[in-house]
């Protein structure tokens with residue numbers, strides 16, 4: 443018998459809540475808006491990406507309306523400028539605190555991010571400033587969230603590849619929809635439009651040891 447809670451009416455708070463892994467950037471935080479501004483200011487060609495232009499997870503692969511993109515080699519400086527000067531400008535998604543509070547009644551919310559180490563303190567400040575509830579905060583290298591030593595039952599991501607890595611471990615994956623994370627009709631990753639839909643899906647998640655086979 444595992445420790446996961448049933449979906450029944452019992453609300454015994456002494457029972458362990460199953461953990462879920464929630465990404466910060468472009469899931470809780472509207473990071474893309476700020477990042478595109480930083481790219482505009484710091485890329486050599488002042489690449490002016492619109493939201494719809496970001497059809498790849500890697501910004502340097504995306505072209506603006508004029509067909510411009512920046513070189514992969516420029517990314518480190520852009521990412522550094524973003525981390526050093528812009529983290530606190532980012533706004534949370536609408537009502538995300540409200541939804542996370544509801545979700546926290548059923549799950550232990552673990553936040554995971556691949557932000558640069560220098561952004562850790564401001565990330566904590568930002569989470570506190572916006573009243574984001576969470577149980578634990580993980581800083582991990584990009585693409586390694588599925589290796590966090592927790593028995594996550596679900597993960598919420600905007601990075602499709604990270605989503606598939608979670609799924610390979612039997613974890614249910616929800617992608618908050620963005621132009622860069624489209625999936626085919628038979629993908630096991632569940633793409634949701636907004637936090638309202640995400641909360642509904644999470645609260646109705648069937649509890650099993652492995653998410654494979656759940657559609």
Ligand SMILES: [Mg+2]
Pocket residue numbers: 465466467468469599600601
């Ligand atoms: Mg993200």
